[in-house]
Amino acid sequence: MDMKTPVQKVNRKTQSGSPFAYDGLSRVIHERARLGVLTCLVTHSRGMPFPEMKKLCALTDGNLNRHLQVLVEAQLVCLVKGPERERPQTFYRISALGRKRYLEYLAVLEQVILDGAPAARTVPEKSPEL
Amino acid sequence: MDMKTPVQKVNRKTQSGSPFAYDGLSRVIHERARLGVLTCLVTHSRGMPFPEMKKLCALTDGNLNRHLQVLVEAQLVCLVKGPERERPQTFYRISALGRKRYLEYLAVLEQVILDGAPAARTVPEKSPEL
Numbered sequence: 001m002d003m004k005t006p007v008q009k010v011n012r013k014t015q016s017g018s019p020f021a022y023d024g025l026s027r028v029i030h031e032r033a034r035l036g037v038l039t040c041l042v043t044h045s046r047g048m049p050f051p052e053m054k055k056l057c058a059l060t061d062g063n064l065n066r067h068l069q070v071l072v073e074a075q076l077v078c079l080v081k082g083p084e085r086e087r088p089q090t091f092y093r094i095s096a097l098g099r100k101r102y103l104e105y106l107a108v109l110e111q112v113i114l115d116g117a118p119a120a121r122t123v124p125e126k127s128p129e130l
Numbered sequence: 131m132d133m134k135t136p137v138q139k140v141n142r143k144t145q146s147g148s149p150f151a152y153d154g155l156s157r158v159i160h161e162r163a164r165l166g167v168l169t170c171l172v173t174h175s176r177g178m179p180f181p182e183m184k185k186l187c188a189l190t191d192g193n194l195n196r197h198l199q200v201l202v203e204a205q206l207v208c209l210v211k212g213p214e215r216e217r218p219q220t221f222y223r224i225s226a227l228g229r230k231r232y233l234e235y236l237a238v239l240e241q242v243i244l245d246g247a248p249a250a251r252t253v254p255e256k257s258p259e260l
Contacts, residue, residue: 018188020166028143032160036150046255058148103250109239116169120233124175 019115023072024108028074029101033059034067038076038102047080047091068092076101155237158204159231163189163202164197167234168206168224177210177221198222206231 029035032078041048048056052062071077076098080091094102159165166187171178178186184194201207206228210221224232 001139020170020186021161021188022166022169023188024164025165027162030160030162032152032155032157035155035242036152039242040150041154042246043249045249045252055180056148056150058153099250102246106243106247106250109243112165112169113239113243114238116134116172116232119173119175120236121227122175 022108022112024104025112026101026105028070028076029105031070033057033063034071037064037071038098041077041092041094042099042102043052045094047093049089049091053092071098075090136257152238152242154234155177156214156231156235157237157243158200161197162201163187163193164201167194167197167201168228171207171224172229173224173233179219181223183222201228 037053037059040053040056050064050068053059054061057064058084059067066078072079075095077092080093081088090099159168165182167189170183170186180198182190182192184191188192189197198207202209205225207222208225210223211218
């Protein structure tokens with residue numbers, strides 16, 4: 001995978017002189033637990049039941065419920081019925097919109113890394129005492 | 131820059147079966163505005179005065195103040211006196227600890243991208259209707 005170029009062109013606030021605003025880091029996706037949930041769902045495109053997701057994301061029932069509610073309300077995640085007819089189970093699945101927004105979000109994350117990583121790896125001339 | 135390999139090895143919750151927990155996304159750094167501020171400061175290792183930072187990060191006085199306070203309390207950012215003797219100005223500078231924590235944080239971000247990007251770029255067999 002070529003990670004040298006961002007997933008897609010990022011709309012940066014360069015024209016207004018604010019390259020570190022990172023407006024594209026959508027608050028719905030950026031929240032740590034929701035970022036984990038969405039990454040989990042994007043890698044399991046057929047969907048996933050609540051208990052499995054809870055385990056893979058290390059979240060409590062209450063937390064996962066709350067974050068799923070936000071994601072469903074934003075139409076990034078949808079509910080689907082599982083394949084087992086005898087014991088029907090609700091699956092959560094990332095929506096087409098969710099996939100699109102997630103990709104846009106990743107593009108900004110990649111931009112953050114491109115901006116910060118080279119400088120962070122360089123030891124400054126005069127290192128602060130802290 | 132080689133972005134195919136993470137900045138450093140990430141301590142993932144794979145042993146406990148929670149690969150999407152992303153515990154390493156420190157809440158102090160992950161908050162969007164603070165991530166912008168730290169990325170700004172890491173790329174300006176000599177430090178930066180408040181007004182310039184405010185502009186580059188597109189933050190209000192109140193917001194930048196609040197976020198800097200959190201970063202200073204966490205010892206990720208420190209205050210230094212500027213070089214101009216006649217008009218002394220306070221500069222904010224990323225600390226050695228801040229640089230270390232920022233690099234650790236970036237390593238987890240890179241892991242998120244490595245986990246999510248390949249799947250997100252693949253169109254699923256049965257695309258949800260949303």
